[in-house]
Amino acid sequence: MQKCGRHTIRVCHGTACHMAGSDSITGVLKEELNVDVDETTTDGKFTLKTVTCLGCCALAPVMMVDDKAHGRLARDTAKRAIKQYKRHE
Numbered sequence: 001m002q003k004c005g006r007h008t009i010r011v012c013h014g015t016a017c018h019m020a021g022s023d024s025i026t027g028v029l030k031e032e033l034n035v036d037v038d039e040t041t042t043d044g045k046f047t048l049k050t051v052t053c054l055g056c057c058a059l060a061p062v063m064m065v066d067d068k069a070h071g072r073l074a075r076d077t078a079k080r081a082i083k084q085y086k087r088h089e
């Protein structure tokens with residue numbers, strides 16, 4: 001079994017988030033972190049996962065980083081959110 005990173009990112013791919021562009025959000029995170037889904041970055045900081053419905057569809061597209069929800073994401077805001085976690089290490 002693969003080791004989990006210090007932070008776990010869960011990008012919602014439920015119906016509402018899918019319609020709102022979750023594929024694009026996962027795509028930009030894969031580029032930014034240089035990992036695929038279910039992989040952990042080489043520095044051990046992040047594990048990227050996809051899930052179905054986080055229960056806050058009104059905020060679609062949504063991702064959770066650890067226990068914090070980030071909603072109404074666009075490619076740039078998703079990238080920015082991850083950079084904050086990188087900075088606070």
Ligand code: FES
Pocket residue numbers: 012013014015016017018052053054055056057058060062
């Ligand atoms: S579909 Fe994404 S939070 Fe419900």
